[in-house]
Amino acid sequence: MAVEYIEAKNVNLTFTPPNRAPVTALHDFDISVGEGEFVSIVGPSGCGKSTFLNVLLGLIQPNSGEMAIKGNRVSGPGQDRAMVFQEFGLLPWRTVEDNVGLALELRGVRKKERLIVVGKFIEMVGLVGFERHYPHELSGGMKQRVGIARALVSDPDVLLMDEPFAALDAQTRDIMQAELLRIWQEAKKTVLFVTHQIEEAVYLSDRVIVMTKRPGRTKTIIDIPLPRPRDYEMRVTPEFNKLKLSIWNELKDEIDSQGGPVRA
Numbered sequence: 001m002a003v004e005y006i007e008a009k010n011v012n013l014t015f016t017p018p019n020r021a022p023v024t025a026l027h028d029f030d031i032s033v034g035e036g037e038f039v040s041i042v043g044p045s046g047c048g049k050s051t052f053l054n055v056l057l058g059l060i061q062p063n064s065g066e067m068a069i070k071g072n073r074v075s076g077p078g079q080d081r082a083m084v085f086q087e088f089g090l091l092p093w094r095t096v097e098d099n100v101g102l103a104l105e106l107r108g109v110r111k112k113e114r115l116i117v118v119g120k121f122i123e124m125v126g127l128v129g130f131e132r133h134y135p136h137e138l139s140g141g142m143k144q145r146v147g148i149a150r151a152l153v154s155d156p157d158v159l160l161m162d163e164p165f166a167a168l169d170a171q172t173r174d175i176m177q178a179e180l181l182r183i184w185q186e187a188k189k190t191v192l193f194v195t196h197q198i199e200e201a202v203y204l205s206d207r208v209i210v211m212t213k214r215p216g217r218t219k220t221i222i223d224i225p226l227p228r229p230r231d232y233e234m235r236v237t238p239e240f241n242k243l244k245l246s247i248w249n250e251l252k253d254e255i256d257s258q259g260g261p262v263r264a
């Protein structure tokens with residue numbers, strides 16, 4: 001495996017809302033991701049998967065534990081990380097070009113230079129010809145491509161993805177999974193990907209981290225030794241289905257009344 005790039009050790013987080021009982025979201029959560037790896041996190045609903053991404057992004061401070069990227073302690077947001085959310089979050093009054101370039105604009109990059117960089121990533125995600133379109137003129141898959149390009153344009157070291165394809169129909173989701181692998185191989189980023197879908201995790205990942213029910217911690221880590229590049233036909237092979245079953249067997253005891261089903 002590649003050298004450790006993202007490390008989290010004994011991360012604990014308890015929410016203490018006023019007039020309500022405290023809720024422990026994460027308990028001694030550990031994770032280690034190598035540079036350039038694609039790692040997925042699966043677990044029951046409410047186990048803290050998305051919460052951990054927000055902790056790693058620097059939006060939420062844990063109660064205790066250590067987190068580092070490239071040996072640098074995570075203490076808040078930084079340009080070395082970017083998030084792709086389940087909700088597209090595009091600004092409806094801005095074109096594709098302007099949505100993708102928002103971070104560069106906020107950093108004061110001049111328009112001429114900005115458009116050169118933006119054009120590169122619009123091409124990478126397959127949206128050439130749609131630069132001047134507005135979000136309401138795009139399909140769901142196209143909107144998520146804009147979201148991926150917007151995250152990549154700042155050249156982060158780490159791409160965090162929180163169920164980015166959950167709102168898409170099944171066919172578009174399959175297409176976007178293949179496109180994400182292409183983009184990942186071209187952009188050479190380290191990816192931490194949260195999903196409820198076991199098949200998606202196996203298809204995309206180098207390793208899959210299975211979390212326990214809340215409070216979330218790492219239950220097991222499953223290597224995905226399938227060759228790359230990967231194609232759709234791989235999903236019907238005995239090797240693929242054996243990996244799906246291994247993950248399901250780790251998850252089924254964790255699924256209880258506090259969370260919904262995990263999709264195979």
